[in-house]
Amino acid sequence: MSRLAAAFALALACAAWLPAAHAQVGPPLPTLVTAELPALKRLGEGRLRFLGIHVYDSALWAPGAFGFDKPFALDIRYAMTIKGRDLSSRSIKEMKGIGFTDPDKLSKWEAAMDKVFPDIKPGDRLVGIHVPGKEARFYSNDRLLGAVADPEFARAFFGIWLDEKTSEPKLRAKLLGQAD
Template identity: 30%
Template sequence: MRYAVFCLLLMLSIPAFANEADRLTQANFPAQSQQLVLKNQAVLTYLWADVYAAALYAPAGLGAKQAWEQQKALRLVLYYFRDIDRNDVIKAANATLERQQASAGLKPELEQLHASFRNIRSGDRYALDFRPGRGLNLEINGQVVFSSRNDELARAYLGIWLAPKGLSDSLRDKLLND
């Protein structure tokens, strides 16, 4: 019985063992997006499963970390390898924002942002696009589904991936590496 369970787990996890380069090729991030340049990309793996590939775009003349610290234009694109229930995404986002102490005073806008989420399907592409003076757009598969002019909301939400105590220190370090 133990052998059968082990074999079943191995068969289910084989797709999770694709190397990072293969996963990034699958995500197919362009070198430029919305007039910004691809700075870094990485894969988020939880336990043994690749969840999504992330790509960070910033202005050509700035490093990724510099753009984040100076609150310049940024675009974070997530390409999902797995189906994920929207409620699980919202729960993880809220837990991270709470841990970062970044959600104070943002509850109404966070609720509006989260209301625009849908269940994620493998192959979906979510993007957070921030521009100073314009604010934050959330795109799902190329369509803007939420906009806010609140720079504090943009900083807090991008911080889920880019600020300390976020979803993954390893992913953060790879995305902000200059």
């Protein structure tokens, strides 16, 4: 192999390794979240790319093993600008994909998310807390945004990432600590 080809192969290997290594070094949870749920530990984390573009890094925090019957936090650190309304709309599409199809509920949930989700810019952080049997609570950049007090909404929303029927099974496996 020529020196040029070897250098190119090394550069490609480094380029493939660096984003994965970076995604494994997420920050701790915001103070407001750890005050509410001090026993959470990071289970796993991963990066979402769309057509090669870095959308966000995410981490799942839980008090041991993950389960929808336990409290947990999903931490998303955005790498791009996204309107809050677009977050709501995309969330509804993903909820439909995992089997939540009641049009009245979806409409109600979308309106609730529109009230809670801010416009996002690169570097912003959105943390959702799953409160089993009660609600989903949302924080951004260490301030409470609001909550959607509906346990079925909480299951559907966090199911976007954690349901077996998610559109991103590789990311799910990483969040659950089942893949590198």
